[in-house]
Amino acid sequence: MTSSxxxxxxxxxxxxxxxxxxxxxxxxxxxxxxxxxxARGGAALTGAFAAIVYAWGLASLFLDESSTAxxxxxxxxxxxxxxxxxxVSYLPPALNCRMSTxxxxxxxxxxxxxxxMTGCGVIAVTLxxxxxxxxxxxxxxxxxxxxEKRNT
Numbered sequence: 330m331t332s333s334x335x336x337x338x339x340x341x342x343x344x345x346x347x348x349x350x351x352x353x354x355x356x357x358x359x360x361x362x363x364x365x366x367x368a369r370g371g372a373a374l375t376g377a378f379a380a381i382v383y384a385w386g387l388a389s390l391f392l393d394e395s396s397t398a399x400x401x402x403x404x405x406x407x408x409x410x411x412x413x414x415x416x417v418s419y420l421p422p423a424l425n426c427r428m429s430t431x432x433x434x435x436x437x438x439x440x441x442x443x444x445x446m447t448g449c450g451v452i453a454v455t456l457x458x459x460x461x462x463x464x465x466x467x468x469x470x471x472x473x474x475x476x477e478k479r480n481t
Contacts, residue, residue, distance in 0.1 A: 386422030
């Protein structure tokens with residue numbers, strides 16, 4: 330069996346980067362909601378949740394790094410005899426057990442993580458766009474607020 334399994338260091342760096350990103354977004358989002366900027370704070374908190382879910386997926390790969398064959402066996406014992414190679418995806422995090430019959434199945438990473446991460450990403454981007462529109466609506470250019478100060 331061939332393996333294209335990820336190295337220890339990139340997984341560890343990805344987990345740390347996702348955790349730091351999540352902490353930063355929580356640190357930004359909670360005070361923003363307290364100041365009444367619900368869309369901006371909600372976007373940050375939803376992005377933080379997506380980063381946490383991503384770190385969870387990477388941590389699943391990290392924990393199974395030394396036992397790829399066991400992860401494929403545990404995921405589907407009846408198909409394990411047909412596994413010929415492994416492949417790994419970092420985005421979304423996934424360990425694919427490739428079979429000699431042109432099929433594959435996922436192992437190690439819980440299947441619900443990708444839909445949750447994708448949903449959180451879509452919600453975060455939507456809330457960020459709403460926050461931008463709110464900001465543009467509430468902030469007017471200075472020359473419109475004080476027409477007497479215009480230089481003509």
